[in-house]
Amino acid sequence: MSTRVALKRLDAFAILSFLIPLFLYLLTLAPSVTFFDSGEFITATASLGASHSPGYPLFINYAKPFTWLPFGSIAFRVNLATAISAALACYGVYLLVTHLLKDEEIPGNFFRTARGFTGLCAAVTFAGTSRLWLQSNHDKPYPLLAFICAVVYYLMLLWRDSYDRGEECPAYVYLGAFLCGLGTGAHQIMVLMIPVYGWLIVSKNWRILFRVKEFVIALAFGILGFGIHLHLIVRATQRPLLNWGDPQTLSQFLWTLLRKGYPTVKPDRDLALLWDQVNALNVPREFTVVGLALLLIGLMSFAKRQRDAVLSYLIGLASFLLVIVGYFNTGREFIFLTEEFFTPLYLLSAVFIALGTFHLVQELAARLPAAWAEKRPLCRTLLSLLMVLPVSVCLLHYQENDQHENYVAFDYASNVLKSLPEGTALYTWGDSGAFPLWYIQGVERMREDLDLLHTPHLVFKWYLDSFPELFKNSRLRTIPPGQIAPEDAVMLSASEMMDKRPVYIDFSTRYSVEFTHYQPHQNGICYQLLPASQPLAPPPTDLWQIYTLRGVLGDDLFFRDLDTGTAIRIYAAAHLEAGETLLKMGYPQGIVELAAAQRIQPDLAKQIDQLRTTYGVR
Known part of the structure; x- marks a missing residue:
């Protein structure tokens, strides 16, 4: 009897939000090494060494156990590790969508499944974006980073819920701070999400800024997570096969961490270059024009109901653009390299696209006669229309990301x-x-x-x-x-x-x-x-x-x-x-x-x- 109860409690939508993206990625997974940083990441992972600056110790340690699998080449196994992390990032979208919609009501018994179904559609839509898909079928650290970003956002929402109940639980913030520090071991753009998380905390009560003790504890947990970078120093003393920067001394560690080996001459920026740099973040290209429209609907329709969440997205947008476009000022020939930095922002975009979709379902359900809202065939037909966007996005980007024969x-x-x-x-x-x-x-x-x-x-x-x-x-x-x-x-x-x-x-x-x-x-x-x-x-x-x-x-x-x-x-x-x-x-x-x-x-x-x-x- 207990087994049946446990099975009933399983969230089928949650499971599918992981399995469907994983199936897509396995279907298009590169069988071996690819170009760009692939060969370097795989070599560093196989030897537990250091990749190019800033070293990527979290990704290397995450992918290393996959090299012990008894099938496929080492390259294939590391590619598999990336596919799983990308599928987890898609599950992160589902997690955030269903939590943000937990208090939303919708007429009709059958329409109650719309919350989970909308979250599933958002997860699959994010899975089909060209940016995430391109990073998922060969070795890349950005999907793992996106998943961590989603988890920290979810923890901040849980903290807000505990605060509203009068049972504030700072452990959520401490765990989030630890994961932020840990996430820098996947990529340093993790720090661009800190203003997002900070707003979710401060917007509840600005006096929280003066809680020195809790701030120090959170900082300590962040430093503890950042300790993943000690991997670079410890492994450098062992002379691994790939030991980029040889960071066994403090000076070389900082040289690696601060990316001192890269050119620092910035181009003269004009309006045309600025426009190209801004377009590295391109929601219509990733989610189609329909996705952009749903994103705007989601932001506007939930501006009051989820004001702080909407503002957190806008803060993230400003944070990423100010640093990646404003500070980096990448030359035109290297702009494509900055496109993958926006992956966490695309994840949040998928969340608010889902909120926009849910708002339209709410409006539709409110206008249906009460008797119609209980008719299962009709409701199923209406909900199935939600799959148009994820299916379209996946079909649009499938061919360009199919690497299953890429040797x-x-x-x-x-x-x-x-x-x-x-x-x-x-x-x-x-x-x-x-x-x-x-x-x-x-x-x-x-x-x-x-x-x-x-x-x-x-x-x-x-x-x-x-x-x-x-x-x-x-x-x-x-x-x-x-x-x-x-x-x-x-x-x-x-x-x-x-x-x-x-x-x-x-x-x-x-x-x-x-x-x-x-x-x-x-x-x-x-x-x-x-x-x-x-x-x-x-x-x-x-x-x-x-x-x-x-x-x-x-x-x-x-x-x-x-x-x-x-x-x-x-x-x-x-x-x-x-x-x-x-x-x-x-x-x-x-x-x-x-x-x-x-x-x-x-x-x-x-x-x-x-x-x-x-x-x-x-």
């Missing part, structure tokens, strides 16, 4: 490593060109005879220390910090390596550095650095036979992000360059290379026709 980054890294001779020193430039290589070599143990050297890091002593034998006597160690550019560092380092081993550069380095004293000899999608005086042999064409090109040819890969598309264009550009070089040297195989370039990137047809005309070939 492009894995194959790209494997092809690079397969094409290099034994003992090669390979210099990389862009993060997306380097990070998959780190994962393939460091975690999957492929081609451990190679040294993968990331050119932008050659200017940092901590990076040179990670290759103690390689840079033991390098002249790079004698140059003061900040006195050498990466372009000069790679030239100096390559000159020291040249007589000892093969020196190669990747495609990105080839077109980022001007090699005045050396000539790059093409070798597939990599280049060997040779003395400028040495005659060049024709580029080899047999390498392409050992390359794996899943998702590169044809339209079998739906997913296309910036760097996946770039990788595909690199293959085409490499074929094009090889074809032109071969034709210039009088080798007819160049025709085949040009044809291969056009198969990969059809929009090169005009350029390829011009080359055929230039060299007099069909």
Whole structure:
């Protein structure tokens, strides 16, 4: 009997608000490493090390247990961890919606399920946004951060309820403060939510600001949560596989935490740039125009009933825009990187979209005849219309986020490593060109005879220390910090390596550095650095036979992000360059290379026709 009672108490809507998003994410989950920060996050997680600044210790420790699963690659397991955290964030939407609507009345017995059904629709709508979906099917810390933000918001609502009952429970605030500190270990934008939580507290009674004892206790709990960053120091002493910044000293810890390794020169901002920066937060793109309309309805209709909650959303909006747009002032080419910072704000947007939806259901139910409100078929039909928005959002963003066959980054890294001779020193430039290589070599143990050297890091002593034998006597160690550019560092380092081993550069380095004293000899999608005086042999064409090109040819890969598309264009550009070089040297195989370039990137047809005309070939 007790089992039946327990089953009846299960909230089916709550369970579905987690399971439906999880199903979507598993359906589109990337099977291996992807581009951007993926390879780096996975390598740091596998070795319990430190990722790029500010280190992301919470995400790394959260995802680490998933690497012990007995199926799939390490990359797949970490991707699975992210999918689960994203589904939890969607459940967080449901939790907030149902709590904010707990006192709302609606005519008709059947319409009482509208509260849970609205929360479920909001959770699925948030799940289908391109921003969350893109972060959910491969390793990203932002879904975990969004879930923590939702939990802290929920705790503040519980505290407000206890205050209204005259049974104030400060433990909710203390736990929320701890989670805020802990959340900074997922990303530092957690601090942008503090004004939101602060308003939910202070709006009850501004005199709370003068409770020094409770403030100190809450601060102590926040510092305790922030202690997750001690992971960076402790693990740095163990020299993990990925140890970004080597934060085992106070100076290096602060260097990592405060993101001192990134450029600080800000662009001159005009109105066009400001508009582009503001549009990094784009509710219509994520939730459609209908979602934007429901958001506005929710804010206006609940401005009196849930005034402080509405104001907290507006405070969050101001906090995020003032810091991310006003302070960061990101250049136009990097604005896309700031889009994911708004994930917690999109979560709150989904909550108020649900409130707007519920308001419309209330208005409809109030206008129905009392007898009609009790008719189950009619009510079910009306409630089913609520699914139009979540289904539309999911269908709209499904194809662009379907990564279940995305092996492009894995194959790209494997092809690079397969094409290099034994003992090669390979210099990389862009993060997306380097990070998959780190994962393939460091975690999957492929081609451990190679040294993968990331050119932008050659200017940092901590990076040179990670290759103690390689840079033991390098002249790079004698140059003061900040006195050498990466372009000069790679030239100096390559000159020291040249007589000892093969020196190669990747495609990105080839077109980022001007090699005045050396000539790059093409070798597939990599280049060997040779003395400028040495005659060049024709580029080899047999390498392409050992390359794996899943998702590169044809339209079998739906997913296309910036760097996946770039990788595909690199293959085409490499074929094009090889074809032109071969034709210039009088080798007819160049025709085949040009044809291969056009198969990969059809929009090169005009350029390829011009080359055929230039060299007099069909």
